[in-house]
Amino acid sequence: MxxxxxxxxxxxxxxxxxxxxxxxxxxxxxxxxxxxxxxxxxxxxxxxxxxxxxxxxxxxxxxxxxxxxxxxxxxxKSPVKWYRNTRAVLQMFKSNFLLIFLPPAIIMKRFGVNESILFFFNFLAIVPMAKILSVGINDLSARLHPSYGAVLHAFAGNFVELVISSYALMDKQYAIVRSSVLGANLCNILLILGVVFLAGSWPRKGARRQSMNAHLSTQLFVSTSASTLALAVLALVTPAAFKIAAPTGTNIECDLQNISHATAIILLFVYAGLLVFQLKTHANETVDNNEAHHGEAQYFLVFDLFLIVASISGITVCARYLVTSIEHLAHSFHLGNGFIGMVLLPLCVVSNFMEHYDAIKEASEDKVDSAVGLILNTSVQIALLVTPVLVLVGWITSRPLTLDFNTLEICVLACAVLIVNYLVADGKANWLEGYMLIVSYIIIAVAFFYFPNVPEVPGLETMKCNPWSRNLPPELLGIGEGGEGGGSH
Structure with a gap:
């Protein structure tokens, strides 16, 4: 025939x-x-x-x-798209059954339900809405230039993290905000990356040892993300190292704020340079690991906008209720701010759920190189985009968020990035390496479970700081009692 x-x-x-x-x-x-x-x-x-x-x-x-x-x-293509849109709506409610928690999560706040129950209901309601937001952004970005699409994906991938952290920032929970952005990075590069290694290299019939440098373009993408993440760690720990090394002075907090603001602005320029590198000058050598971003739009533009607006509205409301119930949850279960910010909130921040799922799925299909690049790129966005934006938002709204990480946070972040850079440098992965990454994350979680709360410095909101001069007291600036001299000899 x-x-x-x-x-x-x-x-x-x-x-x-x-x-x-x-x-x-x-x-x-x-x-x-x-x-x-x-x-x-x-x-x-x-x-x-x-x-x-x-x-x-x-x-x-x-x-x-x-x-x-x-x-x-x-x-x-109108008949085809009408069919796709209708089918998408039905499948969306079928696959996102957790949407049933959205109405009670909003209503219970008005009836004074226990705050701990309210926390978990709002967490469960955020999960499907973050997924719907990802679907809408993916389809909308298919209509745009890859550069604009990359910006949209950065927005969608970190929207929940940004909203929850912003509400915590407005409530002056600075320690939780710092711990949450740090914990989101650790969750990505230790827990999720470990699961990716396990999924891609677990012994099975016909399996082979995975090689992440099977595609040179992807290997360049991975190495670029890893080196950029190392630079971000250096920038994030520098203000904290300054506070540890500098002698205690009256206005040492002002200098710490100025360093944090300058670092945030510089990190945004670094992120802009990374986008130019990946999307312009080396676009043929660094590939976007999520090929679905470059496909054809499946739905009507109005339908995409409806998904985005509806999901953003729901996430914003639920995130607010989630943050307001954190304090009660901490008292009820005797949890410290470090554990809530470092472990609990990053697990609740499911804005990257679809990316994590895609990465694990790609790893199980012998595409460990693409999965690793996707995970590292997500961590880079948190370090170079989310963290600086939060610092600058706090600056504008008189909520002085500084990059004043404590010693434990500095140590675990530096060690985690060092381990990940070492593992991806050879371009190969096996299940034992993934197992060790997961165990490392569990050890860190246990340490922060027992870590006590660190009180914030009082009066930060009313402190007047001059960003154009050093704010140390005269004796620490080398100015003696006689004026400009260096003191008596």
Whole structure:
């Protein structure tokens, strides 16, 4: 049984549903003398002698529903998209069954329900809304230039983290904000990366030891993200190291604020440079690991905007209730601020749920290189985008958030990034390395469970700081009692 199909440029073409592949490509016979007039011949009785043709060379093939054509161009996809939109809505409610927690999570606040129950209900309600936001952003970015799409994905991937941390910042819970951004990074590079290594390298039938440098472009993406993350760690720990090394003075907190503000601005410039590197100058060498971002838009623009606006509204309300119930949760279960910020909130921040799921899925499909690049890129966005934005928002709103991490936080962050850079440097991964990363995260979580609360410095909001001069007292600036001299000799 044979038939003919007309490639592009020959008018309307018949549609053939390929029984041998689910890919959007066609089967052609190798070394076959095709008929004239650009007709392509298919013999479905001999699939073993066929190979896949380039999809771009066979515009006439359609996988779904035939649409009206003129000069081999689809005139309208409205019926197809209406069907996709309707099906998407039904599947969205079916797969995101946790949406049933959204109405009670909002209503219970008005009836004075126990704050601990309110915390968990709002957490469960945020999970599906973060997923819906990711779906809307993915489809909307397919309509835009890759540069704008990357910015949208950075926004969607860190929106929940940014909203929850912003509410905690407005409530002057500075220690929790610092711990949450640090904990989100540790959760990515230790827990999620460890699961990726396990999923990609666990011994199974036909498995092989995974190599992350199978694609040089992806290896460059991984190495760039790892080195940028190391730079971010240096920038984040420098203000804390300054406080530890500097002698105690009256206005040492002012200098710490100025250093934090300057560091935040510099980190934003670093992130802008990273985007230029990945999307402009080295776009052909550093690839975006999530290929779904570059596909064709599946839904109407109005439907995408509805998903984005609805999910953002729901996340904003639930995040507010989540933050207001943190203090009661801490008292009820005797949890410290360090454990809440370092462990509990990063696990609650599910804005990157879809990215984590995609990374683990890619690793299980022998694509550990892409999965590692995706995880490291998420951590880089938290360090170079979320953290600086929070510091600057605090500066603008008179909520002095500084990068004053305590000694334990500095040690675990530096060691974690050092270990991850060492593991990805050789371009290979195995399940034992993943197991050790997960164990490392558990050890850190146990340490912060017993870590006591550190009181904040009082009067930070009313402290007047001059960003253009050093704020140390005269005796620490080397100015003696006599004026400009260095003191008595």
């Amino acid at each position: 044979s038939y003919y199909e007309y490639p592009s440029g020959t008018g309307n073409v018949p549609v053939y549903d390929n029984n041998f592949s689910n890919r959007r490509s066609i089967l052609v016979e190798p070394n076959h003398n095709y008929p004239p007039n650009n007709h392509v011949h298919y013999d479905i009785h001999q699939p073993q002698n066929a190979h896949y043709a380039n999809e771009k060379e066979n515009v006439g093939f359609q996988h779904d529903v035939e649409a009206p054509r003129k000069n081999n161009k689809i005139i309208s």
